[in-house]
Amino acid sequence: QVQLQESGPGLVKPSGTLSLTCVVSGGSISTNSWWSWVRQSPEKGLEWIGEILHIGSTNYNPSLKSRVTISVDKSKNQFSLTVTSVNAADTAVYYCARRVICSGNICYGLDVWGQGTTVTVSS
């Protein structure tokens, strides 16, 4: 059974860079799945950040695209999120999650989630 675990600094300074990693266990990252990042804050609720396939194809939320990079490291079975030029609005709980690629007319939602990690942007 696939499990996801986020890790990274809980505190980032304004204008700095937020970097998080999600380790995939119980299965290979090189499967027919989009590996996703979602964040949640009281102000914005649940916000989809972006997703990546193991071959490196990505989709990003246009509102964040200029500041966000999602990458994959197949050798470590993990994927990562980088957000540059952070500000207080980037304070949130960050989740990694899996979305299995559509099969015909069956399109799964985000069926596996990490426990989430809280990131605070503050000096």
Add this chain to the structure above:
Amino acid sequence: EILLTQSPGTLSLSPGERATLSCRASQSVNSIYVAWYQQKPGQAPRLLIYGASTRATGIPDRFSGSGSGTDFTLTISRLEPEDFAVYYCQQYGNSPYTFGQGAKLDIK
């Protein structure tokens, strides 16, 4: 961007009652790209329904989803104590994928 509006914002019911939660999209969404999630305090969201009406693995059959176009519904036929939580709809057919603002189901 497709805006999802959930109603009501809060629903107060008793165990054993039926809950009906609504999700309205600002433009038509292919139903194969609509999901519902349940979230309890301090936990990550849990997938309940995908493709608007298919229950995810391990989800009890008291949960059902329906709808098409711009209107989607999550129904819980007989509320159990563990069902009191916040529920979110999501569309993942048009980027950016978006979530509703959430609907809180609390005990009356």
